[in-house]
Amino acid sequence: MTRVHDMGGRFGDGPVRPEPEDAPVFAEDWHARALAVTLAAGALGQWNIDTSRHARERLSPKDYARFSYYEKWISALADLLVKTGVLRIEDLRGQGVDEPHPLAPRKLPADAVARVLAKGGPADRPSNIPAAFEVGQTVRTLRPSANRLVEGGHTRLPAYGAGATGRILRFHGTHVLPDFSAHGLGEAPEPLYAVAFPASELWANPEHSDDEVILDLWQSYLEPV
């Protein structure tokens, strides 16, 4: 069983509402602020991208559904700051102290922003796990979709893709495994593949017999057929 964020294939969300290409990047000033605070806090180095994704996924289903996009970001950030010990509950209550924090020397200065954003954070790592599958090979995904180490933990196999048969389309190299990385269990890099699934393998009423969905999946999500 996964969490509320795992919505691929779900019914009932209504139409997609396209926006003009020249619409503002941030519809509200606080959207921009939420993004910037999140990135700047991330630069303190107290968590990784998988941890921060999981913090959003851990919002209660009620909050996840009613919060707008950047409300999820800012609320998950507050949760993560407390969980990692950067802030205390009293700080969020407005009862904290305003003295410099031990992590203040790690603060992202304005003149480092361009460099840090341009540097990014690549996820490929050397791994001693050899690729078990070749391009073109038929594979099946695990079922159910779930983190196998932490109950309710982070994973990147969507529920709609669990237990499905597909074929290896592309080998992406060896990448950090989010199921470990999100929980401080190390990076556990392993082979990552693009896997193609016929729409008919995933949906009861596919729109077209030739349509496919491609998922990027780690080797441990897959078994040979």
Added chain:
Amino acid sequence: MPHDDHDHPHALLPPEPALRVKALETILTRKGLIDPAALDEIIDTYQNRIGPQYGAKVVAKAWSDPEFRRALLDDATPVLSEMGFYGRQGEHIVVVENTPQTHNMVVCTLCSCYPWPLLGIPPGWYKSDAYRARAVREPRRVLAEFGVELPKGTAVRVWDSTAEIRYLVLPMRPEDTDGLSEEDLAALVTRDSMIGTGLPKVSA
């Protein structure tokens, strides 16, 4: 097996979202953990500098230069890196090409993964529940909501960005564009055409 549930301290902050952001920004600033000037710099980067004009440049070059196109489709990241298009949320880029046989479309059903160095911050609809839920199951109905109808013989490939690979769609070059400069071609490339929910503009 360890469980992964905990309290939700965000509820201690003001519920109104703009105030919630402001409250957290204030707490972090007072403790010396973030610099408001750095926030301005981050916002300026994504509001005014990095955006789909970069992706359009890449597409126009691929339409004009067959060798570049081949290199881009073969291994995009080093090629783009050389052009200065690398960075956060664009560390591993794969470019997928539309053909008369295959139309590509990109989604992130689990969150909102998107190639920032090429397209900037994703539009609201890309992050919406409706797009995330439906793009994988009924891409043609979603395309119809963007005014796109594909020929019956064209298959749809939906790329669900479940890892750190970021996908850019290379749309088909519009007809009657022979002799156009890269700059003129770039003006035909829309953001949505590089996500796969739109097509390039028709040449004037």
